[in-house]
Amino acid sequence: VFLGDYVDRGDASAQVINYLTGLKQAAPDSITMLQGNHEQAMLDFIAAPEETANWIRWGGSTTLESYGVENPFDRHPEELRDDLLDRLPKAHFAFLMGLENFWRAGDYVFVHAGMRPGIPLEQQSDRDLLWIREEFFRARPDSFGDICIVHGHTPDEETPLDLGWRINVDTGAFWTGQLTAVALAGSERYFLST
Numbered sequence: 001v002f003l004g005d006y007v008d009r010g011d012a013s014a015q016v017i018n019y020l021t022g023l024k025q026a027a028p029d030s031i032t033m034l035q036g037n038h039e040q041a042m043l044d045f046i047a048a049p050e051e052t053a054n055w056i057r058w059g060g061s062t063t064l065e066s067y068g069v070e071n072p073f074d075r076h077p078e079e080l081r082d083d084l085l086d087r088l089p090k091a092h093f094a095f096l097m098g099l100e101n102f103w104r105a106g107d108y109v110f111v112h113a114g115m116r117p118g119i120p121l122e123q124q125s126d127r128d129l130l131w132i133r134e135e136f137f138r139a140r141p142d143s144f145g146d147i148c149i150v151h152g153h154t155p156d157e158e159t160p161l162d163l164g165w166r167i168n169v170d171t172g173a174f175w176t177g178q179l180t181a182v183a184l185a186g187s188e189r190y191f192l193s194t
Helices: 013-026 037-047 054-066 077-087 090-097 126-131
Strands: 102-105 108-111 148-151 166-168 180-185 188-193
Touching (some): 013 054, 037 054, 037 077, 054 077
Parallel strands (some): 108 148
């Protein structure tokens, strides 16, 4: 299960999406790809470039450049969007549009950012699943019943965090160079890091 933020955090976003689409094609039933807030921001920019042009400043410029879109800070947002659409492979757009916002397996729920306490999983807003921070971190451990939430979105230094009721695997790979995963086998959990 991949937790999102495949774009914006480096100069190889197009190559990352290309790699992930290949993985998904090779094993469609055994790989789940979730959407992160950065993929949603990219899709928002495609839909309404002028209203969401701030995406360019917080990571979108490197994504645009990875697709060969030049001078992202010196061009009109609509022109940038049109240039991106000319260069964005159909398979990449389909990949972005097909990302899920959560996935459940047994007692584990996988999301990008977290969940709002007191709201059933099926009623969580997409915004919270992709963006929430403080309300989720301040939640009581029993706020979500017997599930354990596996998430990223907010780097927790260079070490993954296992609090029992939530697991944060975001170790800030874009600035630490350390990408982390968690292996779950029943109640056993262990971390793998680059």
